Amino acid sequence: MTALSDLTRPWAAMSYGFLDASAKREMRRKMLKAIAVPGCQMVYASREVPMARGWGTGGLQVTLTLVNPSSTVKVIDQGADDSVNAVSIRKFLSRVSGAKETWDTLEATIIQSRHRIPEELMREDQVLVLQVPNPEPLRPVEPNMSIAREMHADADYGRLWLILYEQMVRSGRIMQGASYPALVNGRHVMTPSPIPRWDVPKLHMARHLTFLSAGREKRIFAVPPFTSVQPLVFSDVPYRVEDHAELTCHRSGVTGYFMNEIPQEDGSSAYEVSDSNLGIKAIRTRDGEPVKIGETWYRKGAMQ
Amino acid sequence: MSAMAETLPLDAPRLMPATPILRMEGITRRFGNVVALKNVSATVYPGEVLGIVGESGSGKSTLLRLMNLEDSPDEGHYRLDIPDADGNLFDLDRYARRMLRARHIGIVYQNPHLGLLMRNSSSGNVAERLLIAGERRFAELRARAEDALSASEFPLERMDAPPIELSGGMQQRVQLAKAIALEPALLLLDEPTTGLDVSVQALVLDTLKRLQRDRAITMVLVSHDLGVIRTMADRVMVMRRGCVVEQGLADQIFQDPQHEYTQALVHAKL
Numbered sequence: 244m245t246a247l248s249d250l251t252r253p254w255a256a257m258s259y260g261f262l263d264a265s266a267k268r269e270m271r272r273k274m275l276k277a278i279a280v281p282g283c284q285m286v287y288a289s290r291e292v293p294m295a296r297g298w299g300t301g302g303l304q305v306t307l308t309l310v311n312p313s314s315t316v317k318v319i320d321q322g323a324d325d326s327v328n329a330v331s332i333r334k335f336l337s338r339v340s341g342a343k344e345t346w347d348t349l350e351a352t353i354i355q356s357r358h359r360i361p362e363e364l365m366r367e368d369q370v371l372v373l374q375v376p377n378p379e380p381l382r383p384v385e386p387n388m389s390i391a392r393e394m395h396a397d398a399d400y401g402r403l404w405l406i407l408y409e410q411m412v413r414s415g416r417i418m419q420g421a422s423y424p425a426l427v428n429g430r431h432v433m434t435p436s437p438i439p440r441w442d443v444p445k446l447h448m449a450r451h452l453t454f455l456s457a458g459r460e461k462r463i464f465a466v467p468p469f470t471s472v473q474p475l476v477f478s479d480v481p482y483r484v485e486d487h488a489e490l491t492c493h494r495s496g497v498t499g500y501f502m503n504e505i506p507q508e509d510g511s512s513a514y515e516v517s518d519s520n521l522g523i524k525a526i527r528t529r530d531g532e533p534v535k536i537g538e539t540w541y542r543k544g545a546m547q
Numbered sequence: 548m549s550a551m552a553e554t555l556p557l558d559a560p561r562l563m564p565a566t567p568i569l570r571m572e573g574i575t576r577r578f579g580n581v582v583a584l585k586n587v588s589a590t591v592y593p594g595e596v597l598g599i600v601g602e603s604g605s606g607k608s609t610l611l612r613l614m615n616l617e618d619s620p621d622e623g624h625y626r627l628d629i630p631d632a633d634g635n636l637f638d639l640d641r642y643a644r645r646m647l648r649a650r651h652i653g654i655v656y657q658n659p660h661l662g663l664l665m666r667n668s669s670s671g672n673v674a675e676r677l678l679i680a681g682e683r684r685f686a687e688l689r690a691r692a693e694d695a696l697s698a699s700e701f702p703l704e705r706m707d708a709p710p711i712e713l714s715g716g717m718q719q720r721v722q723l724a725k726a727i728a729l730e731p732a733l734l735l736l737d738e739p740t741t742g743l744d745v746s747v748q749a750l751v752l753d754t755l756k757r758l759q760r761d762r763a764i765t766m767v768l769v770s771h772d773l774g775v776i777r778t779m780a781d782r783v784m785v786m787r788r789g790c791v792v793e794q795g796l797a798d799q800i801f802q803d804p805q806h807e808y809t810q811a812l813v814h815a816k817l
Contacts, residue, residue, distance in 0.1 A: 397642045401679035402664075408674050409667055411685055412707050477685040 260307045261339040266290045270308040270463075274454060277465035282427025283395070284378055289461040299332060299357055300458030302374035306336055306355045309370060314342040317351035322359040322503070322517035329357075346520045349537045358421070360442040362500050362518040363537035365451035367468060373436045373455045378462040380424045380434040400424075400432050403475060411480065425474045432475065433464055441484045441501045445540045446472040488544020490514045495522035496529065499544040566628060568593045568765050569614070569733060574623035576609055576789075583609045584620065585789045591733070593628075594763040598780025598797065600773060600812065605786040607769045611737050613637075614767060615654050616644040627651065629732045649679045653726025657738035659718035662725065665711040669721045670696065672710065676728045695724040698762075700754045716747035720754065727758060736768045740775055752778055773812065777801055785809045 262270070266288070273287040292300050292307075310316060318333040320326040324346040332355060337344045345351050348361040355372040365371060381391040384402035394400070403424050410418040421437040425446070435443055436455055446453060446466050453466040466472055476482045491498040493505075493513045500521065502514035516522040527534045540546060569591035576584040584606045591597045599607045612618045613625065616636060625636040629651050639647065656662040663672050673692040674682075682688055696706050701720040710718045719739055726734055736755070740748040752775065758764055759779075770776050776783060777797065784794040785806065793806040804810045 393641070397645055399645065399679070401675055404678040404683075405664075405667060405671055405675045408678070408685070408688060409671050412668055412671065477688075478683045479687075480685050 259340065260310055261292065261335075262290060262304065262307050266304075267308045270304060273463050274305065274308065274465065277454065277463050278452070278467050280431070281467055281470050282431035282433040282464055284433075284462040284464045287461055287463055289458050292458075293335070294332075296459040297376065298328060299355070299374040301456030301460075301463070302355045302357070302372045302454075302458075303332060303336075304458060305372045305454045305456045305463065306353055307339070309353055309372070310336060310340040310342050312341040313352075314340065315345050315350050315352045316340075316342045317345050317348065317354045317520075318356070319354070319359060319361070319519075320357045322361075322501070323519040325519065346523070348518075348520060349535060358437045358439075359501075359517060360438055360445045360540075362516075362521045362539045362541065364540055365449065367450045369451045371451055371453045373438070373453060375434070375436040375455045375457040375462075376459070377422070378434060378455065378457040378460050378464065380422075380432050395431060398430065400426075400475070403432060404477075407475060407477065411477070417476075417480065417483070423474050425472050427466055427472055428470050429473075431464075433466075435472070439485055439501060440474075440482075441487065441541075443472065443474050444482075444484070444546050448472075484546075487514075492516040492522055492525075495525035497522060497525045499541060500539070566593075567591060568628045569767075570624075570626045570628075571610075571614070572624045574610070574613060574620045574625075576606075576613065576618070576620045576623075582789050584613075587623075587786075587789070587791055589784060589791075591765055591767060593765050594759075595781040596759060596766040596768055596779050598776035598783045599767065599769045599786060600771060600776050600783060601786035602771065604788075606789040607771075607786055608737055610786075611654075611735050611767065611769050614733070615652055615735055616648055627732065649676065650729060651732045652735065653729070653731035653733070654735040655719065655722045655726050655737065655739045657741050659710060659715070659722055662722045663710045663718060666709050668707040669701065669710055669713070669724075670706040672721055673725045673728045676725050680729055691728060692724070695728040696721070698727060698758060699724040700750075700757075714747075715743050716751060719743065719751055723751075723754065723758075727762070727764065730762065730764075732765060734764045734766045736766060736770075738770050738772075739768070741770070741772070748775070755779060773801075785812065 269288055273285045277285045290304060292303050294300055294303060316333060316336045318329045320329040323329060333344050336342060348363040351369060353370050357374045379391055380403060381394055385391045385394060407417055421439050422434045423440050423443050424432050425435050425443055427433050435446060448469050450468055452468055456463045474482050487502050488499050490502045492515050494515055497516050501517045503517050505513045505515055507513055524534045524536050567590045571589045574584050574587040587610060601607050613620055619637050627636060632647060670692040673695050674688045677688055677691055693703060697703060699720045701724055710721050740751050759766060768779050780797045783797050783800040785792050787808050793809045801813055804813045
C-alpha cells in the first residue's frame with residue numbers, strides 16, 4: 244500500500260507572499276465562506292503585517308493570500324495610484340510575491356483599494372479587494388456585537404432604515420455620503436466600506452469578485468460575481484449618486500466621473516477626476532499616445 | 548369607529564365575546580430557587596381590559612414579559628387567537644417571536660427608556676415599528692406615524708422632536724403611539740402612569756380609554772395603583788407571591804373581594 248508520505252513532497256520551510264502557510268489556509272477558508280454567504284461577515288484571525296492597523300491590513304492579508312508570481316497588482320488610495328500608502332503597499336506586494344505592479348485597471352488582476360472602485364469596468368478575471376475600517380453596518384445602532392449578530396441572523400434591519408428615515412426628516416434627503424448600507428443577495432446588509440454613493444451601483448451584478456476585509460476588526464465579507472447589491476432606499480425616495488455628471492476635470496478634461504473638489508483661493512472650486520489613472524490615460528490620449536481606455540461604468544454621469 | 552361606539556360614554560360596560568384572544572395555562576417561572584410564577588393561568592377576551600394588581604414582587608411584570616414573548620417559562624402554554632400564531636407560542640424560535648411581537652403585540656413600559664430610542668425623533672420611534680413590519684414607503688411611514696401620534700393625543704407640531712426633550716407624559720404618549728401603530732391584537736401596559744403627576748396620569752388614562760373605545764384594542768394593564776385599575780379594567784386579576792389569589796369582574800373585585808389579601812388591598816389606605 245502506498246504511504247501518504249510517498250504522495251507528498253518532504254516538508255520544507257516555505258515563505259511566500261509574507262504570510263505563512265497556515266495563515267493563508269485560514270484566509271482561504273474564510274474567503275470561501277464569505278463567497279458562499281454573500282455579504283455575511285466572517286471572523287478571521289488577522290495576522291500582524293508590517294503596517295499599522297487601520298492602514299489597510301485587512302485588504303493586504305487578502306491580497307497576500309491571492310497573489311502569485313503571475314499576478315499584476317494595482318493599489319489605489321481614494322482613487323490615486325501615487326499616494327504614499329498606495330505606493331508602499333504596491334511595492335511591498337511586489338517585493339514579497341514577485342507580482343508585477345501596474346497603475347492600469349485593465350492590466351491588473353488584483354486591485355486593492357481604499358475607498359474607491361475604479362471607473363473602468365472590471366472583468367471576470369479580476370479581483371477587487373476593498374479595505375474596510377468598520378465592517379459592521381449595525382454598529383451605529385447596536386454597539387453590542389453579539390446582539391448585532393443576532394440582528395443579522397434575523398435580518399432585523401429596521402434601525403438601519405430608521406437612520407435613513409431620520410435623515411429624511413431632518414434634512415429632506417438622504418445624507419449618507421459614504422458606507423451606504425446595501426442589501427447583498429437579498430439577505431445580508433453590508434457596509435460597502437467608505438466608497439462614495441457613486442460606487443455602490445458598480446457592485447450590483449458586477450462581473451468581478453469583491454472582497455471586503457477589515458484587519459483591525461478581524462472581519463471579511465465578499466460580493467461574488469453577478470450578485471445583487473441593492474442600496475437601502477425607500478420605494479418613493481430613489482437612490483441618488485453624487486451630482487458629478489456635469490463636472491469636468493481641470494487637468495484631464497474628462498467629464499461625467501466622480502471628482503475630487505479642490506478649493507481655490509478665490510472661493511471657487513476646481514475638480515479633478517478621482518480615478519487618477521483614468522485622468523492620466525485621458526491626458527496621454529489627448530497628447531496622441533496610443534492608450535487603451537476601457538469601458539466605464541458611468542457614461543456622461545449616468546450608470547450604464 | 549362604529550356609530551354605536553361614538554354614542555357610548557367612555558365608562559360604558561361592554562359585552563365580552565365568548566372566544567378568548569389570549570389564553571395562558573399553567574405558567575410556572577423560576578429564577579434559581581425563587582418561584583416568580585406558580586401555575587398561573589390567564590384569559591383575555593377581545594376588546595377587554597384585564598387589570599393585573601399585586602404588590603411588588605408578586606410576578607405581575609414577569610407575567611407581562613411572558614405575554615410579550617420576551618421570556619420563556621419553565622412550564623406552561625400560551626396561545627393567541629390571531630393569524631400566524633398556532634400552537635404554544637413558547638415553542639416559537641427567536642425570529643418567529645420577534646415577528647409576532649412586531650405585528651401583533653404592542654407594549655408600553657413604565658420606563659420610557661426601555662421602549663423608546665430617546666435621541667431619534669418621536670415620529671421615527673413610531674416609524675421604526677412600521678419599518679420592522681416591512682413598510683418601505685417614506686410618505687406612508689410619515690402618514691401612519693402622524694396617525695398613531697394623533698390617536699395618542701400627541702401634539703403633532705412636536706412629532707419630530709426626540710423623546711429626550713419631552714416630558715414624561717409626552718414620552719408615554721410616544722410609547723403608546725408606537726405600540727398602536729400597527730393596530731396590535733394585544734396591547735400590554737406595564738405601569739404606564741407610574742411616576743407621572745396626577746393630572747398627567749388622568750390625561751394618559753383618558754387617552755387609553757378613548758383608544759380602547761374607538762379601536763376596541765385588547766389590553767392587559769399591570770399596575771399596583773388600584774385607582775388606575777378601577778378606572779380602566781373590565782376584569783381584574785389579583786396576584787401575590789407568584790400566584791393568582793383572586794380574579795373576576797372589576798366591580799365584583801372592588802365591591803365584594805373574597806380573598807383576605809384582596810380585601811386588605813382594596814381597603815388599604817395610607
